[in-house]
Amino acid sequence: NAGVTQTPKFQVLKTGQSMTLQCAQDMNHEYMSWYRQDPGMGLRLIHYSVGAGITDQGEVPNGYNVSRSTTEDFPLRLLSAAPSQTSVYFCASSYDHTDTQYFGPGTRLTVL
């Protein structure tokens, strides 16, 4: 199993550009989520999904869109990047009743 994979590892965008951060898992997990990590603020939940076709907002959803067409994939879209979205983005998934979430390696995004 590859676990949770994320691409790209690093990305630099200009303000106003759009892009999609990819996340995939091969563990047949139903629950997937996106977090952003900013210095001194821990991780904050952006969006999450409890299964294919079902998504919901987390703590900081503005400026981001998600969709879940398959169990394996959960892409995060930035529609019009802003410098405030400069952060490290983590994707996570979980399956069992303890809901332990396993994280991908992260994507470091810089918006100029």
Add this chain to the structure above:
Amino acid sequence: AQKITQTQPGMFVQEKEAVTLDCTYDTSDPSYGLFWYKQPSSGEMIFLIYQGSYDQQNATEGRYSLNFQKARKSANLVISASQLGDSAMYFCAMRENIYNQGGKLIFGQGTELSVKP
């Protein structure tokens, strides 16, 4: 109000000694889970240990144990026999509504642990 509070931004411990990282939480949900994650300088998030609100015993995983005091709403991580490789940022997290998949993971701000040789 903060749901997860980690009051120690940074800590030092001598190699081979034990260290306790503090975590307090706030919830009115009777069904919740508490997690600890380690984030080394390489950036990945590594799951360490889990404690459910209904678990009668404190969780242990190798050198990691969780000192769960439900009445005080604290879930401190104890690392025994510290190693240099334990130097990292440690995050406490909580998930409410634990038995349904819709629960959200809420993180504290983290504690940076440095192990001295």
